[in-house]
Amino acid sequence: MNTLKNVDKSEVILSVKNLVKDFPLGQSVKSNMMRAVNDVSFDLRKGEALAIVGESGSGKSTGARILTRIYDKTAGDIEFKGEPLSDYIEKYGELEYARQVQMIFQDPFGSLNPVHTIYHHIARPLLIHKRAEKEAIPNLVYELLEMVGLTPVKETAEKYPHELSGGQRQRVAIARAIAVSPEVILADEPISMLDVSVRLGILNLMADLKDKHGISFMYITHDIATARYFAEKTAVMYVGHMVEWGNSDNVTQNPQHPYSQLLLSAVPEVGKSGKRDMNVKKGDIPSWKPSSVGCPFASRCMKADKLCTQSIPEPTQIAEEHFARCHHL
Numbered sequence: 001m002n003t004l005k006n007v008d009k010s011e012v013i014l015s016v017k018n019l020v021k022d023f024p025l026g027q028s029v030k031s032n033m034m035r036a037v038n039d040v041s042f043d044l045r046k047g048e049a050l051a052i053v054g055e056s057g058s059g060k061s062t063g064a065r066i067l068t069r070i071y072d073k074t075a076g077d078i079e080f081k082g083e084p085l086s087d088y089i090e091k092y093g094e095l096e097y098a099r100q101v102q103m104i105f106q107d108p109f110g111s112l113n114p115v116h117t118i119y120h121h122i123a124r125p126l127l128i129h130k131r132a133e134k135e136a137i138p139n140l141v142y143e144l145l146e147m148v149g150l151t152p153v154k155e156t157a158e159k160y161p162h163e164l165s166g167g168q169r170q171r172v173a174i175a176r177a178i179a180v181s182p183e184v185i186l187a188d189e190p191i192s193m194l195d196v197s198v199r200l201g202i203l204n205l206m207a208d209l210k211d212k213h214g215i216s217f218m219y220i221t222h223d224i225a226t227a228r229y230f231a232e233k234t235a236v237m238y239v240g241h242m243v244e245w246g247n248s249d250n251v252t253q254n255p256q257h258p259y260s261q262l263l264l265s266a267v268p269e270v271g272k273s274g275k276r277d278m279n280v281k282k283g284d285i286p287s288w289k290p291s292s293v294g295c296p297f298a299s300r301c302m303k304a305d306k307l308c309t310q311s312i313p314e315p316t317q318i319a320e321e322h323f324a325r326c327h328h329l
Ligand SMILES: Nc1ncnc2c1ncn2[C@@H]1O[C@H](COP(=O)(O)OP(=O)(O)OP(=O)(O)O)[C@@H](O)[C@H]1O
Pocket: 023, 024, 036, 054, 055, 056, 057, 058, 059, 060, 061, 062, 063, 222
């Protein structure tokens, strides 16, 4: 893999505008729909990480699955390298797009096949995507294992997934993803199932791939603290909506949306203990429908008034790279 010395970080690789995804609530054609993703827009730039942060059910994985074409979108526009995604795929094919946009999952064991060696897992994408002549594959596999810190490489290559630790398995999943020189990695909670002691190592490995090789990351997480550590940009999602987004420092150090403030107040701090003031109502998390109106956080928000239950707030710009959707800004 080439090291990119002069990565142009202004180049937008993936652009998502007003993305919407509805799912039927039942099996029949006439079922009501639920809206899992509503009006989501962002740009992912070359060599940059965008963290998507939010609690369970906020639509994070659905967004990633639309980008990898596991799900169709209901509405909205996706551009890849400056072209509408459908045009790009028509020109270069599904396989080429799949090569460029790789996914890493939460459970590194589930994503590896127990009957195959580590060598097989990494050689396979190289063969499928015709990345090298057959004779060159072993050395490429060893190079990739070295890159992700799995040494001694030959010994590791001969092992089966169950012979590795969780952190090592996630390194294999990363080696497999970068084997095909992707432009983008969509990492869906890549460290949440790992032992706390190995999480930082995986984040640092991804940071290296981003900074040295210009790979762009969409980093999906529940944990706003790791978002701040790893990603230049952060978007906070609540019930399918992006409620606050921008530069990670701005979003995490000066959160404006009551939901972002809640997420940050829940981050444990060394030396502080006891019950924290969560400043939130005990309202239910709403199930959003295409016909729903208002701010999705209104039922739990201390500031909510009549307007908040009637219309979705437009984005308010707080700083050059900082936006939030709240009627009380
Ligand atoms: N295939 C599907 N069919 C119907 N509903 C779905 C489907 N996939 C997701 N949903 C619904 O869409 C909503 C968003 O789900 P999603 O998996 O994107 O959330 P998430 O933010 O990734 O949550 P988690 O943090 O738990 O992984 C949820 O209410 C979920 O039940």
